[in-house]
Amino acid sequence: MKQIVQFSIAFGIFILTTIRVSAQSQEEIMPPVLPEFSAIIKTGKISLDWISGFRDIKEIGVQRSLDSVINFSTIGYANKDTRGTYQDNKPLPGTNYYRLLVVFNNGRFFYSKTILAQTDSSFRADMKLQYADIKDAARGLRSKEQENREPDRVVWHPSNYIYTTADGNVNIRLPEAPKKHYNIKFYETNGAFIFDIEKVKSSFLILEKAIFLHAGWFNFELFEDGKLKEKWNFFIPLNYKM
Numbered sequence: 001m002k003q004i005v006q007f008s009i010a011f012g013i014f015i016l017t018t019i020r021v022s023a024q025s026q027e028e029i030m031p032p033v034l035p036e037f038s039a040i041i042k043t044g045k046i047s048l049d050w051i052s053g054f055r056d057i058k059e060i061g062v063q064r065s066l067d068s069v070i071n072f073s074t075i076g077y078a079n080k081d082t083r084g085t086y087q088d089n090k091p092l093p094g095t096n097y098y099r100l101l102v103v104f105n106n107g108r109f110f111y112s113k114t115i116l117a118q119t120d121s122s123f124r125a126d127m128k129l130q131y132a133d134i135k136d137a138a139r140g141l142r143s144k145e146q147e148n149r150e151p152d153r154v155v156w157h158p159s160n161y162i163y164t165t166a167d168g169n170v171n172i173r174l175p176e177a178p179k180k181h182y183n184i185k186f187y188e189t190n191g192a193f194i195f196d197i198e199k200v201k202s203s204f205l206i207l208e209k210a211i212f213l214h215a216g217w218f219n220f221e222l223f224e225d226g227k228l229k230e231k232w233n234f235f236i237p238l239n240y241k242m
Helices: 002-029 131-140 144-149
Strands: 036-042 045-051 057-065 073-078 083-088 097-104 109-111 162-164 170-173 182-187 193-197 204-207 216-224 227-236
Touching (some): 057 083, 073 083, 162 227
Antiparallel strands (some): 036 045, 057 097, 097 109, 182 193, 182 216, 216 227
16 A cells, blocks of 8 residues: 555656646747737838837847748848847839847747738828928929029829829829739939839839939839830928828
8 A cells, every 4th residue: 555655656756747847848849939029110220119018138130021931031130138129221023021030149040930021100191192291392402593494383193103292102092903913113303213113013012212213303114014104203302290
């Protein structure tokens, strides 16, 4: 009887130890999750913010991708504070996805969840800029000679497809983009080529103002299935309207 009791106690200790080790192993296998992680488009830049609280961190790499699945590349390293922040000053044309690569001192590492940069809700990004909104700023960026040549009545209207909004960003709205092939080329006013979007994949797209490097007028050519659909321009203001 005594042997049975001793065996039962030993077996119980073994079970508890096994459960504890199993739980610890599972804890090591399961990657930690950041409680909060956001990427907000602000004034042409994208601000990342998160809360971690992890200890013994060696480095936190910020990675970016256009498709959220592959082609992630490290664009910089963030601080290791509990409240982590990073600012992407040169976001890519199109949608920007982000994730964090957290490396610990013991060599372990994990990737955070992938998030899509969202427009700052504090800006009235839905308001399309008309000529009345930009005429003073547009004149201020022109030389005296250009101002003298400007007619009294300027007939200009924003494109229905590519236009700037009150946050200063460039909006591309092509409802049939998933069905058709749209290609867009952007130019300086002197005709210098800036960049192009070989294929617009989504019906709505936002290009951050920082991509164009300066305020002022820009030209574009919109092609639909290889044919020129629209050749027009837009204006990026120096200051933002709230």
